Amino acid sequence: MDQSKVKEFCEKHIENLCNLLWLGNWKITLGYTDEKMNGGESSSLWCSFKLNYYTAHININPFECDSDEETLSHLIHELLHIVLSRYEVYRLTIEENYQSADNMLGLFNNCNEQTITILQNIFCGIYKEKYLKEDKEENENEKTD
Ligand SMILES: [Zn+2]
Numbered sequence: 001m002d003q004s005k006v007k008e009f010c011e012k013h014i015e016n017l018c019n020l021l022w023l024g025n026w027k028i029t030l031g032y033t034d035e036k037m038n039g040g041e042s043s044s045l046w047c048s049f050k051l052n053y054y055t056a057h058i059n060i061n062p063f064e065c066d067s068d069e070e071t072l073s074h075l076i077h078e079l080l081h082i083v084l085s086r087y088e089v090y091r092l093t094i095e096e097n098y099q100s101a102d103n104m105l106g107l108f109n110n111c112n113e114q115t116i117t118i119l120q121n122i123f124c125g126i127y128k129e130k131y132l133k134e135d136k137e138e139n140e141n142e143k144t145d
Contacts, residue, residue: 006062031059047078
């Protein structure tokens with residue numbers, strides 16, 4: 001999707017989404033590049049955060065967003081990484097302190113991503129019903145006015 005449309009959508013909805021997910025006390029910045037996290041090979045949809053400071057940065061790659069609904073879904077997914085960031089701190093602490101935690105990272109990532117995907121679907125449904133429906137109705141009313 002066009003970068004400016006993705007940006008417009010994200011900036012219009014980020015505050016509502018943060019309120020829905022109880023992230024109002026976080027300072028979250030958004031980026032729209034096709035850069036991978038830390039120059040790695042993973043997705044160009046990512047989030048980094050500093051739990052101690054309640055700050056986070058989310059990158060949404062516009063080329064991976066074919067529609068508003070897909071943008072919404074990616075944005076909610078990355079916000080949920082922030083919601084579950086406490087577990088990331090737990091994982092890092094375990095990894096640092098126990099040599100036997102070699103398999104911890106893979107196990108953690110699977111559990112974390114699966115939990116996030118379930119929550120992502122739940123919150124996408126809620127958000128579409130509550131907010132995107134209102135937008136659609138407004139647009140339809142404007143057409144008939
Ligand atoms: Zn993820």
